Amino acid sequence: MRRLFVFMLILFSSFMLVSAQDKWDSVGPSFSSLRTNVGLKFGMAFSGKDYYDKGVCYGVSFNFILISNLSIELNGLRFTTEVTKSEENDLSKGTLKSIPLQLSIKYQFTKESKFVPYILTGADYILYNHTVDMPEWENMGFKISEELDNGIGFHVGLGFDIFISENIALNIDGRYVTSKINLNSTILDTKSDVSVTKEIKDLKMDLIIATLGLKIYF
Amino acid sequence: MRQYFRFRIIFFVLIIMFFALSLSAQNVDDKKFTFLENQNFNNPKLEYDLFKLIQVFKSSGLQKAEEYAKMRQIDFDINMVRVIVKTNSCVPDKTIFSVRAMPGVQQFIRELGGHIELIYNNSIQILLPISNIKQLLELNEVKYIRLPIKPHLYDTVSEGVEFSGADKFYNLSAFRSNRTVKVCILDSGFEGYENLLGSELPAKVTTKSFKQNSDITGGGVKHGTACAEIVHDMAPDAELYLVNYDSLSELQEAIDWLAEENVDIISFSMGYYNAGAGNGTGPVCELVEYAKSKGIIWVNSAGNDANTHWEDTFKDNNKNGFMDFGTDEIFEFSIQKGYPFWVFMNWNDWGTWDGENYSGSSNDYDLYLYIFDEANNKWVFVDDSKNLQTGSQWPEESFDGWYSPTCTKWGLKIKKKSNAKIKNIELFFDFNYTISGSMEYGPFANGSLTIPADSYQAIAVGAIPWEEGYKDYYYTYTSRGPTTDDRIKPDIAAASHVSNGTYASFGGTSASAPHVAGAIALYLNKTPFTLDQIRTILEKRAEDWGTPGKDNIFGFGKLKLD
Numbered sequence: 159m160r161r162l163f164v165f166m167l168i169l170f171s172s173f174m175l176v177s178a179q180d181k182w183d184s185v186g187p188s189f190s191s192l193r194t195n196v197g198l199k200f201g202m203a204f205s206g207k208d209y210y211d212k213g214v215c216y217g218v219s220f221n222f223i224l225i226s227n228l229s230i231e232l233n234g235l236r237f238t239t240e241v242t243k244s245e246e247n248d249l250s251k252g253t254l255k256s257i258p259l260q261l262s263i264k265y266q267f268t269k270e271s272k273f274v275p276y277i278l279t280g281a282d283y284i285l286y287n288h289t290v291d292m293p294e295w296e297n298m299g300f301k302i303s304e305e306l307d308n309g310i311g312f313h314v315g316l317g318f319d320i321f322i323s324e325n326i327a328l329n330i331d332g333r334y335v336t337s338k339i340n341l342n343s344t345i346l347d348t349k350s351d352v353s354v355t356k357e358i359k360d361l362k363m364d365l366i367i368a369t370l371g372l373k374i375y376f
Numbered sequence: 377m378r379q380y381f382r383f384r385i386i387f388f389v390l391i392i393m394f395f396a397l398s399l400s401a402q403n404v405d406d407k408k409f410t411f412l413e414n415q416n417f418n419n420p421k422l423e424y425d426l427f428k429l430i431q432v433f434k435s436s437g438l439q440k441a442e443e444y445a446k447m448r449q450i451d452f453d454i455n456m457v458r459v460i461v462k463t464n465s466c467v468p469d470k471t472i473f474s475v476r477a478m479p480g481v482q483q484f485i486r487e488l489g490g491h492i493e494l495i496y497n498n499s500i501q502i503l504l505p506i507s508n509i510k511q512l513l514e515l516n517e518v519k520y521i522r523l524p525i526k527p528h529l530y531d532t533v534s535e536g537v538e539f540s541g542a543d544k545f546y547n548l549s550a551f552r553s554n555r556t557v558k559v560c561i562l563d564s565g566f567e568g569y570e571n572l573l574g575s576e577l578p579a580k581v582t583t584k585s586f587k588q589n590s591d592i593t594g595g596g597v598k599h600g601t602a603c604a605e606i607v608h609d610m611a612p613d614a615e616l617y618l619v620n621y622d623s624l625s626e627l628q629e630a631i632d633w634l635a636e637e638n639v640d641i642i643s644f645s646m647g648y649y650n651a652g653a654g655n656g657t658g659p660v661c662e663l664v665e666y667a668k669s670k671g672i673i674w675v676n677s678a679g680n681d682a683n684t685h686w687e688d689t690f691k692d693n694n695k696n697g698f699m700d701f702g703t704d705e706i707f708e709f710s711i712q713k714g715y716p717f718w719v720f721m722n723w724n725d726w727g728t729w730d731g732e733n734y735s736g737s738s739n740d741y742d743l744y745l746y747i748f749d750e751a752n753n754k755w756v757f758v759d760d761s762k763n764l765q766t767g768s769q770w771p772e773e774s775f776d777g778w779y780s781p782t783c784t785k786w787g788l789k790i791k792k793k794s795n796a797k798i799k800n801i802e803l804f805f806d807f808n809y810t811i812s813g814s815m816e817y818g819p820f821a822n823g824s825l826t827i828p829a830d831s832y833q834a835i836a837v838g839a840i841p842w843e844e845g846y847k848d849y850y851y852t853y854t855s856r857g858p859t860t861d862d863r864i865k866p867d868i869a870a871a872s873h874v875s876n877g878t879y880a881s882f883g884g885t886s887a888s889a890p891h892v893a894g895a896i897a898l899y900l901n902k903t904p905f906t907l908d909q910i911r912t913i914l915e916k917r918a919e920d921w922g923t924p925g926k927d928n929i930f931g932f933g934k935l936k937l938d
Contacts, residue, residue, distance in 0.1 A: 354906070
């Protein structure tokens, strides 16, 4: 259902952006957006699970013009969130750090405009690290550890740049990232050295990432 | 124009933010019934709790009112609430007829859609539509309306819970396991369990009797109920199965049924005598193995026979066939007047177990029972047990359920047939360990395990005190190993003589075993460890008591989860 919402939102927003871009071009000053650019971004990530806290994320992006309105974007984000509750088939309580490395193909609706809306889609390679924080178990003589495989994911997104000077633009960007990963969760009884590892396959790790950034166009 | 486009951009950003926020704002806890605060309550004829229910009904409707009533355990169903109406008495002595003398009140209640359930003195117990309580209050004859006063059961929690650290373990959030664990208390009877549902026992339990008369109470036996209470104390989230049976074939049926029901643990606080060689073989131990093969772990009380067990090699200096005991040939024992007792004798000649039967004994011994005639100062023959042992029979003799209202002194004679070889004789006297009884010789605590505590697969549990300052102490009756094949038993020890709703104080190894069964249930409920792993964990975590290492009194030591 959430995916459908996101899809509909992107579709709806695209129409709005195309319409806005036409109007804007007719009245605004001219800026060339068909240039390589590099950006810094800062924002929030939401997992959609009520026991994952919203996490602060930050990162960088590189954008290379491919042809006409199409460009390739490399995006790297770092995102940390607290898992506040242990669910049987999800991560245990603790701190999740992830670094989504994203390769996107981006379509810009304008070429010579102060306002540059775009949509994008692409693949992700996501690095994960999860530190379990369940002191109550440790106090009882158990050690819990969880290892997450790095995962492949996909994303769709949209956003826009607004030039505030000839080479500097403000960027607002929203992305929906979907991925599935494998989790190996181990509990060790330190008093008997008995341990059991439970593998959870295809754990869904979807994210919505909203960022505000600054881009330098070259 | 430009402002118009800016507006659309802002609108677009807002939409993104709205969706993002709505996704993150799921399951915001709705604080229930907060509007109950600051209510203006000023009706002296109405109980405040009932007033609050009416307020919930008025402001939030029937469904919320039902929720509220359920939370407060108020009898409220389909718009009808059970209330007590106190009326002004028209008869000074407040006899039962006082209200009945007011047909007007009753009539009015009926007119309001009420149903009169009971009338006692000035009180009428009624079911009344909640919306009509206000009208009833307006009646001059009505003095007060309140919810019925209900009795509260005292919750009794075994001290073994804290003693073992199960309370701390229970408070852990589950890790990779949230399954409902099913524990069966396999016993002879569950008298009175219904009265404890929702208090000392879970609100719902599954019961099944495999006895031919299907009597789950076992003719009024409370023992199983008391055991179930302890399992519930230890593992409050476990689903309980209360099952009783008589014969071994019924027991096998029971195990099959329990396996179908996916029961995880059997807590068995009973024991058999003369039902095996004491080396983990025999029909009962076979059923423990069978349960294990079905994925059920068996927790067994070690037995209460350390003070009532005796064994020695047959000796007969005068060659008359009767065993010598000191200077005579009679083994004296005493039992309190009026209390029944059982005597079991077996000798080490069971042969080999083939999975169905023992090859049997060809060395025939017999057992004779005497009572002491005080008036004539002589032993009087009472009974004998003379099973034949000709090569295929079990080496066992017994007396069942003898008692005397006047006499306390009894005697046994053991006779070896002339062609029988010298064997080691073992006697078990089974009488309630809480009453006084004594034996002329012994007791020999070692090897006093009851069957199937000797089983390889059963976790045998000994009894220890839970009171502070009693580390390394044990109850002298707790049965001990080794098994006849020299394995150390019991496996672990747990609290006994604990507070209990059924018995007030519940003792014996019968009380200890359910503590261990409950501990296993907790592990299964909270962790993904397998039953075999949990057994190892319990053994390794046990606090070593007595002789360092596993020993024949405490096993690995005191049950300890924390």
